[in-house]
Amino acid sequence: MTTITVPLYRAAHGRTGDKGDRSNISVIAWHPALWPLLVAQVTPEAVAVQFRHRAPSHVRRFLLPKLHAMNFVLDAVLDGGVNDALNLDTHGKSLSFLLLDLRIDVPADLQHLLAGPSEG
Amino acid sequence: MQTSPSTPALLIGCAAGFSGDRTDVAGPVVDTLVARLAGGPPGQRAFLIFETLAERTLALAQLRRRTDAEAGYEPLLDAMLRPVLAQCLAHDIRIVSNFGAANPRAAARHIARMAKELGQPAPRIAVVEGDDLSAAEHQALLHDTLGAAMDGLRIVSANAYIGAEPIAAALDAGAQIVVCGRVADPSLTVGPAMSHFGWAADDWDVLGRATMAGHLLECGAQVCGGYFADPGYKDVPGLDNVGFPIAEIAPDGHCTIGKSVGTGGFVTEATVKEQLLYEVHDPAAYLTPDVVADIGEAEVQAVGRDRVAVSGVRGHARPTHYKVNVCHEGGWLAEGEISYAGPRAEGRARMAGEVLRKRLAGLDLRVDLIGAISILADDAGRALAATPDCGARDVRLRVAATHADRAEAERLTREVMALYTCGPAGGGGVRTALTPRLNTISCLLPRERVPVGFAMVEVDA
Numbered sequence: 001m002t003t004i005t006v007p008l009y010r011a012a013h014g015r016t017g018d019k020g021d022r023s024n025i026s027v028i029a030w031h032p033a034l035w036p037l038l039v040a041q042v043t044p045e046a047v048a049v050q051f052r053h054r055a056p057s058h059v060r061r062f063l064l065p066k067l068h069a070m071n072f073v074l075d076a077v078l079d080g081g082v083n084d085a086l087n088l089d090t091h092g093k094s095l096s097f098l099l100l101d102l103r104i105d106v107p108a109d110l111q112h113l114l115a116g117p118s119e120g
Numbered sequence: 121m122q123t124s125p126s127t128p129a130l131l132i133g134c135a136a137g138f139s140g141d142r143t144d145v146a147g148p149v150v151d152t153l154v155a156r157l158a159g160g161p162p163g164q165r166a167f168l169i170f171e172t173l174a175e176r177t178l179a180l181a182q183l184r185r186r187t188d189a190e191a192g193y194e195p196l197l198d199a200m201l202r203p204v205l206a207q208c209l210a211h212d213i214r215i216v217s218n219f220g221a222a223n224p225r226a227a228a229r230h231i232a233r234m235a236k237e238l239g240q241p242a243p244r245i246a247v248v249e250g251d252d253l254s255a256a257e258h259q260a261l262l263h264d265t266l267g268a269a270m271d272g273l274r275i276v277s278a279n280a281y282i283g284a285e286p287i288a289a290a291l292d293a294g295a296q297i298v299v300c301g302r303v304a305d306p307s308l309t310v311g312p313a314m315s316h317f318g319w320a321a322d323d324w325d326v327l328g329r330a331t332m333a334g335h336l337l338e339c340g341a342q343v344c345g346g347y348f349a350d351p352g353y354k355d356v357p358g359l360d361n362v363g364f365p366i367a368e369i370a371p372d373g374h375c376t377i378g379k380s381v382g383t384g385g386f387v388t389e390a391t392v393k394e395q396l397l398y399e400v401h402d403p404a405a406y407l408t409p410d411v412v413a414d415i416g417e418a419e420v421q422a423v424g425r426d427r428v429a430v431s432g433v434r435g436h437a438r439p440t441h442y443k444v445n446v447c448h449e450g451g452w453l454a455e456g457e458i459s460y461a462g463p464r465a466e467g468r469a470r471m472a473g474e475v476l477r478k479r480l481a482g483l484d485l486r487v488d489l490i491g492a493i494s495i496l497a498d499d500a501g502r503a504l505a506a507t508p509d510c511g512a513r514d515v516r517l518r519v520a521a522t523h524a525d526r527a528e529a530e531r532l533t534r535e536v537m538a539l540y541t542c543g544p545a546g547g548g549g550v551r552t553a554l555t556p557r558l559n560t561i562s563c564l565l566p567r568e569r570v571p572v573g574f575a576m577v578e579v580d581a
Contacts, residue, residue, distance in 0.1 A: 009350075009353060010353075013350075013353075013354060013390060013394065014394065015347070015348075015394040015395070015397070015398055017397075017398045017399030017400065018399070019399060019401070020560075020562065022401070024397070024399060024400060024401055026393070026394060026397035026398070028390065028393045028394065028397075030390075053497065053498050053502040053503035053506065054498050054503075055498070055502070062401075062402060062403050062404075062416075064397075064403055064415070064416065064418070066417055066418065066419045066432065067393050067396070067397075067418065067419070067420065069393055069397060071397050071400060071401075071403055073401045073402075079498060079499040079500075081560075082175055082176060082560075083175070083176060083447075083450065083557070083558055083559050083560045084450075084559060085499060086453075086486035086499045086520040086521065086522070087486070087488075087495055087497075087498075087499060088488065088494065088495050088518065089495040094495050094496060095496070097496075098496050115353050115354075116352050116353035117352055
């Protein structure tokens with residue numbers, strides 16, 4: 001069986017929230033059948049690598065199997081947060097798109113469940 | 121009231137998700153509520169909420185109140201409320217909001233004047249109080265918790281995130297409009313539901329469910345397709361006229377989310393899931409002053425067009441302490457921008473950034489190359505340093521720094537301006553800004569040390 005490598009945003013969607021210097025980013029499978037792939041591949045370790053320039057002090061992953069979703073909580077990634085960061089995006093609202101740009105491997109029989117065009 | 125399986129759902133519409141939200145959205149929400157009440161079962165009730173406070177909003181409101189004793193509430197209050205106030209009063213749709221910000225009593229007076237101008241009888245308006253801990257008499261209380269962290273701070277605002285109980289009490293006492301300052305966002309929904317269904321303040325499961333209903337409502341359009349669209353991947357119809365949400369809350373606290381009729385956007389399982397997890401950390405422990413809500417086993421299910429039901433939410437005993445945010449003066453933020461375009465634009469922008477780094481020794485400078493690498497990068501410049509020149513042909517250089525001393529911060533804006541003649545070739549469109557900064561520290565205070573309550577406002581409009 002052939003697998004293809006795709007950006008995570010084809011298999012999942014998500015949104016960023018912030019409280020202080022802590023960011024949370026949801027990752028929600030577009031289809032229940034894609035959920036096990038996310039659990040296996042979108043690990044806290046993989047997310048920490050994707051955010052290495054933000055130097056998170058801690059990355060936690062919470063699984064919500066009934067929503068086919070996971071919630072990542074990244075500590076100390078907002079350069080102090082909304083009142084302290086020099087970033088234009090002090091809330092880190094754009095960070096969901098950094099996470100959703102991770103690459104994951106999808107087997108052939110699940111590829112029809114992916115969202116959007118293959119180029120993005 | 122006694123609840124039975126036939127008890128009608130409580131309708132709660134939300135017409136603002138933050139200070140600065142659209143002000144033409146309440147009309148369709150209220151029209152929808154009026155139509156639902158007209159066609160609904162006997163005994164059905166509806167509320168309208170506006171959520172207009174964020175972490176910084178209150179501090180900015182306190183600063184306005186310092187210069188004008190009748191200011192310090194939501195600046196858009198009139199624009200948000202005036203279009204629907206008469207209709208709400210006529211149809212017994214009660215209004216709950218935190219648009220009182222740093223001055224709920226002045227907001228109440230404004231609303232009373234508005235009602236009079238609209239030819240309405242004087243409405244019964246309550247203010248919820250106790251959240252504001254910025255007065256001199258609260259210094260000792262804060263110092264007990266913050267200790268040395270408070271020394272030397274010039275405090276602008278200090279507010280406890282208080283809960284639904286005083287809102288429910290004000291409604292029980294007959295208030296038609298409840299004006300709050302810093303109550304927790306979901307409490308704007310929990311308060312009306314507590315009052316309407318007669319829930320006890322320790323009925324944790326129902327409070328947890330209503331809290332998540334409030335959480336889904338509190339960001340307005342964000343559960344109706346706002347902040348969701350990504351063309352080609354997440355297409356949303358009619359975003360220019362996106363609708364605002366209406367929750368139907370059942371007697372057990374669970375809700376079905378819908379939206380105002382005749383508007384754009386949509387309510388789908390996907391939009392509800394994104395908003396359910398928004399600003400949540402541990403899904404089994406979403407902390408509010410009313411309850412610890414638990415969505416670890418929550419489910420969502422589409423039950424019709426633009427209707428999604430939430431189930432499986434639980435609640436646990438509320439925290440013993442209130443969260444308190446203390447905002448203080450934080451020196452000066454200096455920002456400057458200049459654009460480069462055409463061949464080698466990125467190279468010229470990078471060179472300008474290096475020039476500024478040398479000229480501004482002593483300031484911790486953030487450098488952005490907008491159009492190449494900016495908001496995903498870190499303040500320390502690790503991502504920028506790791507990103508080679510990719511030949512971008514339209515780049516806006518932005519630099520930013522802070523300093524306690526205004527004159528030091530101002531060096532940045534002057535050096536960016538000087539790039540016009542002393543920097544690389546072809547730079548244009550300089551903009552600079554020097555703004556006072558606010559910083560925040562948080563602490564916890566035992567609930568019993570923060571008395572809260574409501575007062576009916578006697579207004580001579």
